[in-house]
Amino acid sequence: MKVNEHFQNLGQSYLFTRINQLVAAYQKEHPDAQLLRMGIGDVTQPLVPAVVEAIHRAAEEMGHAETFHGYGPEQGYPFLREAIARYYAAKGVEVSPAEIFVSDGAKNDLGNLLDIFAGDNVVAVPDPVYPAYVDTNVMDGRPIRYLNGTPDNQFLPGPPDFHADLIYLCSPNNPTGAAYDREQLAAWVEYALAHQSLILYDAAYEGFLEGSDLPSTIFQIPGARRCAIEVCSLSKTAGFTGMRCGYTTIPLELEYQGASLHKLWGRRQATKHNGVSFVVQRAAEAVFSPEGMAQTRQALGVYRQNARLMADTLRELGIAFWGGIHSPYLWMRCPGFDSSWDYFSYLLENAHIIGTPGEGFGSMGEGFFRLSAFGTPESTRQAMEQFRRLHAKN
């Protein structure tokens, strides 16, 4: 039996696995150190009351024969897909419930979607960016080209001068916090239509765009229905990192080589997936209720407030940074360090703050560092105090 040889070309371990190991090793040596986690983009606010209530109700449904639910539709229950379609409608975008696939989370779908694409497609990936885009394609052996994000383009690379088949866009971007405006996205749609490329649009952080006039779904851009799949998540907007629920939208008319991507993905999911847990889907439904929306908006406000405090601190210290406005991430220059992994260790050892080295998001990320605003207000305040103490000294 032969193993998939492409796995040899992967880094030793997935970025966040590596960070967890480094942190665990440090904690073991310093058991009393109170570490302040601003690394992995995990949320800290609990599920909102409307969602908790929905889980209780679902438990009772599952506990009684008359209301018990066994296998559900692979694509997700209509009650949830209809709620998501209404969420799109509120953004002025018409998406049919039939075009929505409920998922166990954006990460799962971003990886699994590759099953329906040929192995020799050329993939364009922003650099820096969420590392799973690269790793999942390396596993299949697809050639990867990078779209460089730099301070000059505000970490928002535009269409390249080469041909790409699959294009990843993440807006608001992880890790830089930068978000495309309509004009910039329209240029990408124009490129994709001209090149018969497919845009894989990761909108996991779209909830942070509320109140801005930046596009929060690529389907707000004319023509996108003919060249884009959108992958969304409840992880950050509704604190679902531990609940596991997202959704992927594939327009019915999206076709390549005469094949409907909607049908291909439906066939893939019917064969390798059995739908998302009923209890989780009921919880997700509650997120989209008027009550749930109001409550989650309030929870998001906590992270926005954290981001403001972090931005103020960095500004005060004269450290260059991006993001932090319509995004839970701040992307900063490593102050006084060339290597972002060295800075990671420095910050861990001297301020007990865990961040994410920019290099982990691609070679263009070297020299930069990501801080997350998903902590509690208390830990964020503590972290910024330590941060100020550390960098004011220098």
Add this chain to the structure above:
Amino acid sequence: MKVNEHFQNLGQSYLFTRINQLVAAYQKEHPDAQLLRMGIGDVTQPLVPAVVEAIHRAAEEMGHAETFHGYGPEQGYPFLREAIARYYAAKGVEVSPAEIFVSDGAKNDLGNLLDIFAGDNVVAVPDPVYPAYVDTNVMDGRPIRYLNGTPDNQFLPGPPDFHADLIYLCSPNNPTGAAYDREQLAAWVEYALAHQSLILYDAAYEGFLEGSDLPSTIFQIPGARRCAIEVCSLSKTAGFTGMRCGYTTIPLELEYQGASLHKLWGRRQATKHNGVSFVVQRAAEAVFSPEGMAQTRQALGVYRQNARLMADTLRELGIAFWGGIHSPYLWMRCPGFDSSWDYFSYLLENAHIIGTPGEGFGSMGEGFFRLSAFGTPESTRQAMEQFRRLHAKN
């Protein structure tokens, strides 16, 4: 952008999707017909009280900041992996929690595991068998050879006279209900070790073996830790079809071409998966508690009782069948029909019973038919009455 061309080689739709469509069409034309579902292997007994309680408790944990859980370990929480290891220990098998990967269900893992194997491995698949084994490999373009199951070998094919890299075994078998004994499994392990093959052992129905002396895990067979991965499910044994939870066991010493399959799968999961919902893992933990085990055993008893009634009915009518003892499935000859799809329509139209055509499980299944014992006692009784009326007439 080029799509995965192997998808062209798939059947029009996944077996159970096709059946659902046929049934929906019939129901639309006959809205008053009370259909009796013995087709798809879905359970009907509600979640047991211990599991419902666990979901309620998990909802509260998630609703309070002090006990909230965000991202969990990709491999599953230790509390659940340790419970599963104890379940193995009760079978006299030593499996470390580190070897257990909690999953969203056996179907997901059976499909996703293929990511870590090369595309040109020769795959051996029993025929008839659960159709996802074939479809998932067709998607990757792997060559497939069949292991014929017939009444002569009691639908339990032994090792073939050709080389196979990946071997699927499903015991108790879906759809035939046949289960391998120790000697037969030992022959498979011997073959796999000699050929450096990997056995993918689907133990989704192992719960039905309780009280028999047949092996309920392949790790009861000496040598299996060097040639087998076991995929398990809570779907049937604990009514989790709608909850979505299973587990996959990969021994730490399992190596091919010097590569640890445990590490490859860990890398795959860390990159394309973010763990199973915390609420679902708490529910699964409750299944393995003494209380949960006693309660689920009782629920399984209902299905066993159904199977007995079905077996008695078929015996009385003189229809040849297999399974139904240590399995929730009865595998019968289509009485008076050569085509199992014709018999499917005949049974639907004349007795309002939905079963599964044997041909859907492979060409060797043609002329046979699968009935599931997962209905309610009431619907099973009704179905058997209709069945008796229909076939006694002939």
